[in-house]
Amino acid sequence: MPTGSTIIALASPEGFAPRAIIRVSGPATRPMLLDTLGSLPPPRRAQTARFHLESTPPDSGAAFTPTLPVLVLYFQAPRSYTGQDAAEILLPGNPHLIERVMSTLLAVPGVRRADPGEFSARAYLNNKLTLAQAEGIAQLIAATNERQRRAAEQLMRGVTSQRYHRWTDETTTLLALVEAGIDFTDQEDVVAIDPAELSRRLATLARDIDDHLGARAGSHVSDRLPVVVLIGQPNAGKSTLFNALLGRRRAVTSPHAGTTRDVLREPLDLSSDLPGAGAVTLVDLAGLCAHADSPIDSESQSHAAQAIADADVAVFCDPTGRFGHPPRLRPDATVIRVRTKGDLPGKSDKTSDSVSVCALDGWNLSVLRRAIADAATGSASTGVLPRHRRALLQARRRLDDAAALIDQPRADAPELIAGSLRAALDALGELIGRISPDDVIGRIFATFCVGK
């Protein structure tokens, strides 16, 4: 992510508004302000000015350059959000004027439009923000409930980072103690730290991580993909939705109720819907009936009930939007209510917590995919970001591996324990930004909006 260019973006919503804000960051900020305003405002003091718009072709013959009243804030490096020379230009919120100001600014050499999250990425690269704070900002912008807002605030205030640092320190200490045993004892199978002590400290660490991840973490510690079942009455449109989510015709669909009899399971990758969310197992089932008319029906109903009892997430499909009681689910399962066949005129009550979709043309499927990704990663209920959850679960598994090796009577146990602890550290390192591969940074900041 090169930071040598100067980036500009509209930092306020598109459309008409009393005010719009254009944000600028980069080395060409000063010449740009001099060019367009005729003078440089004093740093950090809002100043009114007249912005000289580039003449458009009809005016070009005239010697007259149109100007626009604006309010300008100039921030001198390094005292700015990004750590670079930066500015904010407040102007009337009129899309036509905004575009003319933007094109005047873009005519200054070295200036281009910002990519999503590029301002925050620059702040991070200039050590103005930690990775966790940057993610906190993104989460705050996207928060849809109080829990997520609180989690975002903890990220931004550094509370979450401190916790991650504590776990990293403890893991580093344990690794050092185990390695001391490998390097400095004559007997290879002796660990410098007392095994009971190591075991106790690993258990404490694991419990702290589980608490942070929420009570449901236990069920996700396994490598099993989260299971997402489509449930609802026969003919609710489950199989059509199943196919639409998968992007191919996997299940047979028909206007006749009772088409699906078997349990169909397919992996569905949701990483493009929510960075850090991985794949889930999507399951299509027979529609739920109170009465089974034949042995085939009762067998497919019992298979469906079994699959539902195993599910982490249930997508409850109902074209009427009325949604009765869902069938018996695991107590910690999440239910997503989906009004299927959203293209058909409905007599439904508008339930606020349901999402309407049309599986035939894909309307609102991205909203549903995002809801599934949120529910499957548990981030909806705990506020822990999917990327964090994934890294913490990874660390948690490696700590478990280490703990399981303690009592094993094998000569290379200390080396294996050290290897597991190192892998746990790598996973935790991704969270505190010490090991931040480019693609991780790219993915985090790419989820920001332009202008942030």
Ligand SMILES: Nc1nc2c(ncn2[C@@H]2O[C@H](COP(=O)(O)OP(=O)(O)OP(=O)(O)O)[C@@H](O)[C@H]2O)c(=O)[nH]1
């Ligand atoms: N208009 C409209 N029709 C839909 C939509 N989704 C499904 N349908 C139609 O609804 C009928 C039933 O769809 P299925 O996907 O087979 O329903 P199902 O819930 O799997 O049914 P069972 O397997 O019998 O339980 C088919 O005729 C579909 O074409 C939709 O979004 N809009």
Ligand SMILES: [Mg+2]
């Ligand atoms: Mg079906």
